[in-house]
Amino acid sequence: MTILVIAEHDNASLKASTFNTVAAAINLGSDIHVLVAGSDCASVATAAARLDGVQKVLIADAPHHEAQLAENLTALVVSIASDYSHILAPASSLGKSALPRVAALLDVAPISEIVGIESPDTFIRPTYAGNVLVTVRSADVLKVITVRATAFNAVDTSGSAAIEAISAGTDVGLSSLIGRELNKSERPELGGAKVVVSGGRGLGSSEDYQRLLEPLADQLGAALGASRAAVDAGYAPNDCQVGQTGKIVAPQLYIAIGVSGAIQHLAGMKDSKVIVAINKDSEAPIFQVADYGLVADLFDAVPMLTDALHSGN
């Protein structure tokens, strides 16, 4: 049994979710290969070769993999699939887009966003916004799986796997990337941050979201998150959304500010180690999952919290 893990990267660096996906793969077997498909992505392959548990890194380096289009990645993965018992990818926007495509072409029923592994053919996955966990057994010879990164602890980087260049295939030419706007930030990546400061509709405006939350996040070295309501209202960009249909996070500390706590939001953060809620509505459902709740006007409480952290009190 050999397991293929599809690396998540930006052609320059390996993303944290790959570390967690390799950790999931270790539960399935000991022969693990990582596929790096990209363009000028040798540094990514070097990083992947250091992941503990990885035997071999396959690099498919070609211009048509630069944009990481689902169609091209799918064609590449399908071309090497027969060597593997399992194909895993992080449940990222790329993994979610490409893996069902891979599965369909191989006539396999994919398994989305697993949070647990019972055996090489039996997996646990959340449904209904995380309110129901389902244990499923796959009857397919090959298993095609996306992995929820927060459910598996990242592997260390003391390995030294071999790196092998493979044929990158040809451009299937079905779609092309014509623009990409990434929200550049010095802050940690939301999915892997140790602390997340998250804002909801209670913040009232994009100006106040930034004015109140950014200094607090700076003090804590935190990533910024948001509820769907805050993103819909334009207070925060879409990639900040935490919840059932946004990002799933499980930091050491999650601070929910002016977030009411709809079940769809809770689905994205309830596995956080410590949850703090600041909201002036004492009836807000967020308090039912918070370890520490502060019923207060966030416009007073948040600057006080930031100042206190700043002065080291």
Next chain:
Amino acid sequence: MKILVPVKRVIDPNVKVRLKNDGSGVDLDNVKMSINPFDEIAVEEAVRLKEAGEASEVIAVSCGGHVCQETLRSALALGADRAIQVETDCDLQPLAVAKLLKAVVISESASLVICGKQAIDDDAGQVGQMLAALLGWPQATFASNVAISEGLAKVMREIDDGVETLEMRLPALITTDLRLNEPRYASLPNIMKAKKKPLEVVAAADLGVDISPRLTVLKVTEPATRKAGILVEDVTQLLDKLKNEAKVI
């Protein structure tokens, strides 16, 4: 250009989900059901494209038992022109749905499929991408803006660290994200009109595809619930707890 929009009947998003007493699955008895919210966005987008003159017809499709007709009527009330129910009592998994839809897309000669990015019940998020793959079509998942002209689709999509825009030549498949549009409310006259729009029933067995389940559900459980903690008096006490009790800062 015909647009095909698959729609799924799911538990209403505002209903609190409960398991059956014997733990065999989710209790659907006497529970309010609705059209999957992402599919509603898909119907809205298709109807807008038709209103803008980019499409000739919007066809809603649902796979499952007779009750799916309710969901199809909701899509018709939002503006779809006609509906197809692919009838089966089988437990349909996403791969099977993709195969059934492929057969319908081909028989209807649709050149655009718009579907929800995921259903809020199984949260699998697979059907669209699998359907695109089976058809050999390009796809744009998680769409937040769609522009179609002269056989080209430009789709802005929400990705993990921002947004990107893809260009695809039709035929193509798009899956909808939350912010693509805000679906209209079906007006009473449109709900009445929807009852008279054509709804065709096709037997799944007649489509000649293998729809047997590949995944067996062994167990269904509720995750451990988180206990509510304590309310703190003020910011000072909050910081003290975070430092000295939780030790997270």
